[in-house]
Amino acid sequence: xxxxxxxxxxxxxxxxxxxxxxxxxxxxxxxxxxxxxxxxxxxxxxxxxxxxxxxxxxxxxxxxxxxxxxxxxxxxxxxxxxxxxxxxxx
Amino acid sequence: xxxxxxxxxxxxxxxxxxxxxxxxxxxxxxxxxxxxxxxxxxxxxxxxxxxxxxxxxxxxxxxxxxxxxxxxxxxxxxxxxxxxxxxxxxxxxxxxxxxxxxxxxxxxxxxxxxxxxxxxxxxxxxxxxxxxxxxxxxxxxxxxxxxxxxxxxxxxxxxxxxxxxxxxxxxxxxxxxxxxxxxxxxxxxxxxxxxxxxxxxxxxxxxxxxxxxxxxxxxxxxxxxxxxxxxxxxxxxxxxxxxxxxxxxxxxxxxxxxxxxxxxxxxxxxxxxxxxxxxxxxxxxxxxxxxxxxxxxxxxxxxxxxxxxxxxxxxxxxxxxxxxxxxxxxxxxxxxxxxxxxxxxxxxxxxxxxxxxxxxx
Amino acid sequence: xxxxxxxxxxxxxxxxxxxxxxxxxxxxxxxxxxxxxxxxxxxxxxxxxxxxxxxxxxxxxxxxxxxxxxxxxxxxxxxxxxxxxxxxxxxxxxxxxxxxxxxxxxxxxxxxxxxxxxxxxxxxxxxxxxxxxxxxxxxxxxxxxxxxxxxxxxxxxxxxxxxxxxxxxxxxxxxxxxxxxxxxxxxxxxxxxxxxxxxxxxxxxxxxxxxxxxxxxxxxxxxxxxxxxxxxxxxxxxxxxxxxxxxxxxxxxxxxxxxxxxxxxxxxxxxxxxxxxxxxxxxxxxxxxxxxxxxxxxxxxxxxxxxxxxxxxxxxxxxxxxxxxxxxxxxxxxxxxxxxxxxxxxxxxxxxxxxxxxxxxxxxxxxxxxxxxxxxxxxxxxxxxxxxxxxxxxxxxxxxxx
Numbered sequence: 001x002x003x004x005x006x007x008x009x010x011x012x013x014x015x016x017x018x019x020x021x022x023x024x025x026x027x028x029x030x031x032x033x034x035x036x037x038x039x040x041x042x043x044x045x046x047x048x049x050x051x052x053x054x055x056x057x058x059x060x061x062x063x064x065x066x067x068x069x070x071x072x073x074x075x076x077x078x079x080x081x082x083x084x085x086x087x088x089x090x
Numbered sequence: 091x092x093x094x095x096x097x098x099x100x101x102x103x104x105x106x107x108x109x110x111x112x113x114x115x116x117x118x119x120x121x122x123x124x125x126x127x128x129x130x131x132x133x134x135x136x137x138x139x140x141x142x143x144x145x146x147x148x149x150x151x152x153x154x155x156x157x158x159x160x161x162x163x164x165x166x167x168x169x170x171x172x173x174x175x176x177x178x179x180x181x182x183x184x185x186x187x188x189x190x191x192x193x194x195x196x197x198x199x200x201x202x203x204x205x206x207x208x209x210x211x212x213x214x215x216x217x218x219x220x221x222x223x224x225x226x227x228x229x230x231x232x233x234x235x236x237x238x239x240x241x242x243x244x245x246x247x248x249x250x251x252x253x254x255x256x257x258x259x260x261x262x263x264x265x266x267x268x269x270x271x272x273x274x275x276x277x278x279x280x281x282x283x284x285x286x287x288x289x290x291x292x293x294x295x296x297x298x299x300x301x302x303x304x305x306x307x308x309x310x311x312x313x314x315x316x317x318x319x320x321x322x323x324x325x326x327x328x329x330x331x332x333x334x335x336x337x338x339x340x341x342x343x344x345x346x347x348x349x350x351x352x353x354x355x356x357x358x359x360x361x362x363x364x365x366x367x368x369x370x371x372x373x374x375x376x377x378x379x380x381x382x383x384x385x386x387x388x389x390x391x392x393x394x395x396x397x398x399x400x401x402x403x404x405x406x407x408x409x410x411x412x413x414x415x416x417x418x419x420x421x422x423x424x425x426x427x428x429x430x431x432x433x434x435x436x437x438x439x440x441x442x443x444x445x446x447x448x449x450x451x
Numbered sequence: 452x453x454x455x456x457x458x459x460x461x462x463x464x465x466x467x468x469x470x471x472x473x474x475x476x477x478x479x480x481x482x483x484x485x486x487x488x489x490x491x492x493x494x495x496x497x498x499x500x501x502x503x504x505x506x507x508x509x510x511x512x513x514x515x516x517x518x519x520x521x522x523x524x525x526x527x528x529x530x531x532x533x534x535x536x537x538x539x540x541x542x543x544x545x546x547x548x549x550x551x552x553x554x555x556x557x558x559x560x561x562x563x564x565x566x567x568x569x570x571x572x573x574x575x576x577x578x579x580x581x582x583x584x585x586x587x588x589x590x591x592x593x594x595x596x597x598x599x600x601x602x603x604x605x606x607x608x609x610x611x612x613x614x615x616x617x618x619x620x621x622x623x624x625x626x627x628x629x630x631x632x633x634x635x636x637x638x639x640x641x642x643x644x645x646x647x648x649x650x651x652x653x654x655x656x657x658x659x660x661x662x663x664x665x666x667x668x669x670x671x672x673x674x675x676x677x678x679x680x681x682x683x684x685x686x687x688x689x690x691x692x693x694x695x696x697x698x699x700x701x702x703x704x705x706x707x708x709x710x711x712x713x714x715x716x717x718x719x720x721x722x723x724x725x726x727x728x729x730x731x732x733x734x735x736x737x738x739x740x741x742x743x744x745x746x747x748x749x750x751x752x753x754x755x756x757x758x759x760x761x762x763x764x765x766x767x768x769x770x771x772x773x774x775x776x777x778x779x780x781x782x783x784x785x786x787x788x789x790x791x792x793x794x795x796x797x798x799x800x801x802x803x804x805x806x807x808x809x810x811x812x813x814x815x816x817x818x819x820x821x822x823x824x825x826x827x828x829x830x831x832x833x834x835x836x837x838x839x840x841x842x843x844x845x846x847x848x849x850x851x852x853x
Contacts, residue, residue, distance in 0.1 A: 025144045043145055045712055050205040050655060051149070057202050067656045067752075097632070176708070182589045183611070188562070188647065192569055195650050200494045208651030209714055209841070213558060213590065213611035218842025221708040227722060230708035230844060231619055234560075234611040236591030242608040249626055270565075273573055274585045329604045396591075 002088075009081040017077065020055040021048055033077035049074055056080075061089030097248045099323040100310040102449075103258070104168025106160040107404045108133050109304040110288075111391045111418070114160070116167055119408060120391070120416035126288045129281060131302040131393035132267050136163075146223075149206045151187050153266050153305075157216040158223055160307045161262060165224070168309040169317060174256035175229035178217040178264065179243035181236055181396020185268035187211040216264060229255060237443025239263065240306075240397040241327050244447075247310045248322075254312075262307035263397035272301050280365075280440060281394075291364030291390045299363035302393015306400035308407075320410040320433075321450045322403075324348050328444040334371050337444060341375060341436070344446055352379040356430045359406040360421070361399060361437030363389045368441030375436055384430065386419040399437040399445055406433035406449050452631040455687040457697035457853065460541025462533040463793040465678035465780040466502035469514070470536050475797045478805050479825060483779045485662050485674055491563070491644050499658055502676030502781030503644060504529070517600075522583035524561035527593040529679035529786075530641035534597055537637060541683035542695065545602070552606030552633045554624045555594045555681075556616030556640030558785045561587035563645035593641065606633060611785070614747070614840035615706075616640050617680070618788025618848055622704045624684045634689040639681030639789035648784065649675060655714060663750030665775035666759060666821045668812040673749040676781020680789040682796070696853065698796050702833075703734030703849030714841045715753045720761030722845035723747075723837060727765050730847040736833055741771045741849075743804045743829065745791050745836040746821070748775020749782050754839060759817045772822035772829075774807035788838035792848060795834045799852045804829045 004012070014028035017037075021044070038044050046067075053070050056062040062084065064070045073083045107113040110131035111124055124134060133156065138147060141159040150158070157178075165173065191207035209215065214232035221230050229250060233242040240263040247259040275281040282298035291300055310322065326344040331337035345352060358380040362369040376385060386409070392401045409415055410433050415423070435447040461471060466484025468474035477484070484502035488495075491503070504511075511528040512519045515535075523531075534555075538548055565572075565588050568581035586592065594609040606627065610620045617640025624636035652658050652675060659672035690697060707729070709722030716723065731738060747758055762770050776794055783790050798804065807821030831852055838846045 021148045022150075023144055023148045025139075046715060047205055047209060047655075047713065048149070053656075054202055054204060054654075065656070070656075097630075181591065189569075191651065192562075192566060192647055195566075195646055196569060200646070200650050200653075203650055203654045205651070205654040208647070208654055211647075211651075212613050212841050214613055214840070214842040214844065215713065217612075218708070218713055218844070221710040221843055222713065225710050227708050227710045227725065229706050230612075230842070231623075231706065232611050232842075233608060234590040235594060235607060235609040236589065238607060239591065239609070246623065249630060252630065253626070270569070270573055271588070273575055274588075276575065277582075278585055327606075329598070329607055396589075 006081045006085050009084055010077055013077055013081055016055055016059055017052065020051050031077060035076060037074060037076060060084050062087050097324060098252050099321050100248055100251050100312060101314045101321055102308055102319040102407050103311045103315050103317060104164045104309040105319065105404055106163030106167065106307040108135065108156050108160050109392050109401060110134065110302055114163060119412060119414065120418040123418050127285060129285055129300045130267050130272065131288055131300060133303055151184060151210050153184055153264060154210060154216060154219055156305050157264055158219060160305045161220050161260060164260065164307040164309055170258055170309060172224035172226045173258045173260035173309065175250055175259045176217050176220050176226055177231050177243045177246050177259060178262050179233045179239035179397050180213055180263060181234065181239055181265050182271060183213040183234065184211045184215060185266055185271060189268065189270060236396055237439030238327050238445065240400045241325060241445045244325055251310065251312045257312050259310045260307060261310055263400040264305040265303055265395040265397050267301050267303045288390050294364060295366045297365055297367045299365045299389065299394040302395050302398065304392050304401055306404050319407045323448040323450050326446045330442055331444060334374055337371055338375060341446060348448055350432065350448065353382060355380055355383050355432050355434045357406060357409050357433035358383045358385045359402045359433060359435040360385060360387045361389065361402050362387050363394045368438065372436055372438050382424060384415055384424040385421040386415060387421050388419055391418060396439060399435065402435040402437050403447050406435045409433060410449055410451050454629050454631060456625045456628045456701045457685050457687065457690055458682050458699045458701060458796060459685050459695055459697050460537050460683040461680065461793045461796050462536025462540060463680035463790055464504065464529055464533050465783060465790055466504050466676055467779050471797065475801065478776065478779060478794065479803065481808060484676065484781065493646055493649055495649060495653065499660060500662060500674050501644060502674055504677055520583055522587055523596065524564050524587050524593065525643035526557050526560055526641050527596045529643060530555060530593055530597055531600065533639065533641065533679035534637060534681045537681040537683050543683060547635055549602045550605060551603060551635035551637050552627060553594065553598055553603050554608045554610060554620040554636060554638045555597060556610040556620040556785050557590045557593055557642050558611045558613055558616060559642050559645050559648060560590040560592060562647050563643050566646050612840050612844045613842060614784050614787055615838040615844040615846045616785035616788065618838035618846040619706060621682060621789060621792060621848060622706055622846060625701050625704055628684055628686045634686045636684040637681055638684060640786040641679030642677055642783055642785040644675060644677040657751045659750055662809055663778055664809040665748035665750045665777060665807055666755045666814060667810050668814050670750045670752065670755055672751055673777065674781040676783045678780060678783040678786045678790050680786060680793040682789060682792060699799050699850040699853055701848065702851045703730035705729035706846045709843035709845055711843060716757035716839055718757060720757040722843060723758050723761040723839055724764055726845045726847040727761065727835060727837065730835060730849040734849040738766045741833050741835050742831045743798060743834045744771055744773035745795055745834065746773050746775045747837045747839045748777055750777060756816055758837065758839065759814060759819065763817055763819050768818050770819045772804050772826065774805050774821045776805050778808040788846065791836050795836050795850050798834060799831055802829050802831055803827050
């Protein structure tokens with residue numbers, strides 16, 4: 001299992017998020033790690049959240065089965081990185 | 091089928107068509123042709139970025155991007171911010187997304203599935219997305235009546251206008267090429283086994299046609315406008331006519347009920363598909379009743395699919411609007427060269443679903 | 452033209468009964484069709500509950516009086532069984548059936564059969580059982596089968612608007628009669644369970660691992676079901692000619708779109724509110740004249756909140772008794788609208804209001820609660836039923852007792 005720090009995970013997650021959500025024409029660095037992912041700016045919705053849940057399972061072996069839990073984890077890129085750091089299986 | 095005399099017609103005030111020919115530009119009319127050699131005709135796409143930004147496009151399948159673009163082209167053409175109602179039609183829906191979801195289910199033992207594929211595979215995903223995009227809370231439905239899907243949608247739009255439930259109805263059809271359907275249809279003899287160049291499909295004289303795809307959106311309105319293309323006076327559907335005589339009788343009665351004789355038809359848009367077996371009756375109708383008219387056909391340009399009649403509607407409407415007949419579609423010009431005021435689209439799908447659209451200026 | 456539309460018959464098959472009387476007995480006796488899957492293979496067999504019809508495809512063929520090996524999909528078989536019951540219950544002659552229009556709804560169509568041989572059939576050289584199912588995937592195929600068996604040609608349509616499909620089929624049929632285009636319409640829908648549906652709803656995280664609890668604070672999703680139901684709609688004039696007695700009149704209907712999200716309903720249920728309001732306006736009645744509401748009530752967090760708020764906004768705290776019958780039958784997706792419309796007709800016939808099973812704790816956001824007891828001698832005159840689907844579809848139907 002990889003042992004990346006949270007700061008190392010952040011840029012990696014940005015790429016993975018944009019890929020999973022098929023957001024084309026956006027530089028990963030443009031995605032602010034502390035900006036709410038599901039707010040007015042991005043317009044991401046509950047299906048995007050589910051897609052990110054699948055991505056977390058595929059890339060890090062993390063299984064999230066509760067939609068409420070998912071919402072808390074997926075608030076920002078940083079909160080995702082923190083969760084991955086604690087709970088990754090691969 | 092149901093007698094349609096009580097249905098009032100409507101005005102076609104805009105269109106947006108994406109097809110295996112370059113048709114998304116309303117300023118052009120089949121000036122360049124695209125050729126296909128492997129019996130599968132796929133759409134020539136506009137630049138989606140002209141209609142959608144990266145966040146709006148995220149996760150959207152090719153068909154949904156096409157659908158939003160075609161709807162936008164159509165609404166812009168009609169000068170409308172949003173329609174009052176949205177009705178879509180498809181035969182097979184979103185086959186790629188359904189297939190991708192099913193493949194994941196089978197290969198990944200029902201785990202780590204992509205919810206987007208499922209969501210985007212429901213047949214009304216496009217009509218829902220258009221409603222979302224244009225914030226239209228009005229009547230919204232999707233028909234999947236095989237070779238009558240587009241006709242059902244058009245008929246419903248006419249009904250809505252007559253009921254005064256809407257003034258502008260966005261009606262659109264979509265179907266996509268898909269290898270699983272292609273293989274099934276080759277087995278069934280609906281698609282030719284031998285490879286034929288699309289432009290030469292009518293010379294092949296064999297059973298079966300070519301697989302095609304396309305998207306066609308129209309604004310059907312209760313009032314004419316300066317940009318009106320033409321009027322859709324009425325439509326008629328005939329399911330499994332028992333014989334040619336029965337089909338011909340339905341056509342004549344349909345025309346008569348709308349105050350039209352075959353000799354009044356200036357343009358015949360024939361939905362023959364290159365299937366020598368199933369095209370028979372459409373050819374007989376053309377030869378018997380319309381040899382005075384300008385005859386055009388279109389399935390060599392689009393291939394065949396459940397909702398291909400929509401392309402025929404577009405072709406007939408655009409001929410009337412522009413008073414020009416594109417060389418690419420022309421079978422035979424009329425011996426008399428008068429103004430083109432009345433067009434009749436005669437379509438069939440697999441020799442089972444026959445439909446007529448009557449268009450006037 | 453503005454003709455009145457009457458219902459003279461119906462047929463229904465679900466996990467709680469193979470016909471109308473069986474379904475009603477189960478509703479009355481609180482017998483639910485909830486259990487483990489037997490006829491569909493999935494890794495979730497021991498994990499989720501569904502309301503599956505406990506009849507194999509072969510048994511359904513026998514009930515539908517068709518041979519096996521002829522490519523009848525389970526969706527079509529269910530439809531055939533229900534439509535025949537509807538025709539018999541309305542006392543339609545063969546000629547009347549041939550003169551009728553058909554609007555049938557499904558979204559799944561033949562995908563259950565496609566799933567079984569998806570990879571094999573892609574190889575042109577291969578052969579097998581799937582050959583009989585070659586042209587059965589698309590939703591419209593079942594419409595063709597029903598039409599060909601019944602000799603119907605006058606008007607054929609298939610609706611696919613996900614969970615509101617068969618409600619929209621009824622709505623279209625009514626409009627065709629109202630405007631004088633038809634005297635008889637047979638309308639409804641059918642849907643068989645499929646792996647794609649189960650996995651789709653599971654991927655959206657809206658399946659309850661236990662028995663669903665509509666409108667309950669602790670609800671966490673739906674149970675999927677399968678079934679079919681058809682109603683026979685007749686114009687007033689043809690009713691007068693035949694002297695038949697109708698069960699109910701379809702006095703109001705409405706179709707709107709929530710335009711909020713591709714699968715979720717708006718938080719305040721704007722689309723549902725518009726649909727219910729318009730149906731009542733069309734029926735010429737006030738909210739206080741409604742005696743019972745058969746809610747869509749799937750048991751998902753989102754639907755029940757959205758629909759609940761819409762009900763409260765329209766009816767206030769004095770909402771009429773309302774319940775969801777989905778704990779009985781599961782969510783029969785495309786068939787739900789017509790199945791629940793059939794239940795409304797049974798409610799009129801027996802003057803009964805169905806309980807909302809599994810309700811224990813009221814939702815914090817709502818001041819209204821569903822009805823939890825079976826009510827007999829209910830004095831029903833007007834019933835409203837809702838069907839809300841993916842793609843923002845919101846449809847309401849209003850029936851008046853005859």
